[in-house]
Amino acid sequence: MADTKARTRRQILEVAAEILERDGAQAVSTRSVAAAAGIRAASLYQLFGDKDGLLSALAIHAFDSYLAKKQNLAHSDDPVEDFRRGWDIHVDFGLRHPAFYLLMFGTGRPGRRPPAADEAHDRLMKALDRIAAAGRLRVPAPLAAGLSSAAIVGVTLSLVGTAAEDRDPELSPRLRDTVIDSLTTGPAPVADPGLASRALALDAALAATDRPPLRPAETALLRDWLDQLAR
Structure with missing residues (x-):
């Protein structure tokens, strides 16, 4: 049954x-x-x-298709380059499946989160945590997530709403590089990565640890201090 x-x-x-x-x-x-x-x-x-329930389920179905493409993206030794490739996959999916994309990331009224928002945010944070763990994130991961999410969803919706023959092929790559370069450091190690990068790297390491060496309250306090040091 x-x-x-x-x-x-x-x-x-x-x-x-x-x-x-x-x-x-x-x-x-x-x-x-x-x-x-x-x-x-x-x-x-x-x-x-009802119809809303059907559309919500359809948005999840669409997101499963999107994740299938993302999961085919193997991690390299460069988490920032992986992030760039993830951006391109996101935009490409939106242009290939515009109706799906509008259902997944569009919203019918103010204050309503798009159906795919939570799952997309979780995956975005994992990608940013890899960058932070490598000591290459310039700002706290939540801020980086907000900035990059607004940029990538915004540019994809803009391209979806533009006739194919009128789309500027440089729009997404230029915005991608501008945003990512502003949020991350270069791959070459520097003599002193700075206190903020070190704090972000330690915070990412703590978040990835199943059994932190400190008690929960101590871990929470330390992560709060690291967040302040990273600002």
């Missing part, structure tokens, strides 16, 4: 995805999806509740 329900759910999402990519989000309705999937509308309501 559970397997049948899972297959039906996946079938509905695949049909909805086809409609979304072909005709846009406005064409995705419970009636159109149920008819295309060859099921009763009642079955769709049981699985997703």
Whole structure:
């Protein structure tokens, strides 16, 4: 029974995805999806509740496709270069699947977080923690995450909203390099990386440790001090 329900759910999402990519989000309705999937509308309501529930599930389905591309990106010895390649994959996904991207990262009203925001933020923080652990992050990771996320989502939405023939091919690469270069240091080690870089590197190391050498309250206090030193 559970397997049948899972297959039906996946079938509905695949049909909805086809409609979304072909005709846009406005064409995705419970009636159109149920008819295309060859099921009763009642079955769709049981699985997703309503159109908003279906679109939320579809956004997660789209994000799974996006993550599949990201997971194919093997880590190199240079976390900053990996970050640049991750930026390019993000923008490329948005341009190849604009309807999906708008569903994942767009928002219908002020104050509402996009469906993909939390998962995207978690993955972004992991990438920045690698850079910090290498001693190459200039600012605290949360600030770097906010700046880079605003830049990459902003430029992708801008390109998605521009006709293909009018897109400037240099827009994303130039913004990518400007943002990343402002947040990170070069690969060559320097004689004195500075107190901020050292604090960020130690904070990243503590965050990656399963069993910190200090008690929880002490670890929290130390990380707060490191955050202050990194500013």
